Amino acid sequence: MRIAHIGDTHVGFTAYRRSDPETGMNQREVDVNDAFVRLFDSIIAKRPDVVLHAGDLFDSVRPSNRAMSVVLEQLLRLSDEKIPIVLLAGNHSTPRLKETGSVFRLFEHIKGVYPVYTPGAHRLEFGDLLVTAFPHQDKDKLVEALHTWKRGKHRYEVGMLHAGFQGLARYSTGEANELNLQQSLLNTDMDYIALGHFHEMQQVTDNARYCGSIEHLSFSEAGEHKGYFIYDLERKKLERIDLRTRPMFSLGPINAKGKDAAQLQVELSDALGSVQMDGSIVRLVVNDIPSALYRSLDINSLRALAEKAVHLELSFNILQESNSVQSRSATFEAMDREFETYLSGVPVEGVSKEQIRQRGLEYIRRGMEE
Ligand SMILES: [Mn+2]
DSSP: OOEEOOOOOBBTTOSSSSOTTTTTTTTHHHHHHHHHHHHHHHHHHHHHHEEEEEEEOOOSSSSHHHHHHHHHHHHHHHHHHHOOEEEEOOTTOOOOSGGGOOOOGGGSSTTEEEEOOOSSSEEEEEEEEEEEOOOOOOHHHHHHHTTOOOOOSOOOEEEEEEOOOOOOOSOOOOOTTTTOOOOOOOTSSSSSEEEOOSSOOOETTTTTEOOOOOOOOSGTTTTTEEEEEEEETTTTEEEEEEEEOOOOEEEEEOOOOOOOOOHHHHHHHHHHHOOTTTTTEEEEEEEOOOHHHHHHHHHHHHHTTTSSSSSSEEEEEEEOOTSSOHHHHHHHHHHHHHHHHHHHSSSOSSSHHHHHHHHHHHHHHHHHHH
């Protein structure tokens, strides 16, 4: 018996300004949709007995019609192939207000699709296999459910959980509603525990791991492998399947302190020249740059080096000089960028991120003028 462990697919995710030339849709939304289809192509080719989706199927609580149809199409494909799938609600799928209801309810109507979105522990049986699923819920309730989670008499028993754990190298995503639990809550008697929430593939305990996301959803994920796991319960063998993604590079940080403009310009150009730009998403971080030095840089020629990139983010952290009045343009640039970076990383419900972005930038611009 083999299980596929997938998660954090975030269908409907959007970022940056670039739109896809064919469809006019946000390029990153198209990328995530493509990654989602590739994921299901791979699963159908591998033919596991059960698929476990460990949460954050959609990027938002109220997915767009477009995101819904992308997901629906792949779930129907899996249903036709008679491969069952359990969908666990994560923190991006759990409404903060009860009245919002869960979009997961709709999927109950598809044969072989088992959405799990209400509090407590849910037990699902697939022949010899028992799956116990713990959706995102109130922390106290979740801890209690995990405490009483014991092995029964099934040949194979696995768990599904969407949460963060303390003691990992990078354990917080900084989201307001994320859960951070003690690793001791993970029952080591289980054959496998499929975790969702962190976007990097990583092992937590001998039997518990994160499969990560299927695309790089923030610069903190640059350079990570993306894909999923197949676990053979009988042979106790784990297979990691890597999926193709759009290349993402985070360059630097370069420290600008004590450098002159010409020297820094060359250093930044060299850094940008060190990676393949065509179709990539690139960030270059420059720290401790005095505002005068920042203003003397030729930003346009740096941008020209990344002409073929899907997105270039130049992140200048301006040195705070206590005795001088900070340049207005430098402050504006920094705040502008700060806001866009922040927005690209937070879940937004019900309204378009692009609208928020435009309005936010307008407010910042107006504020600076005043
Ligand atoms: Mn996630």
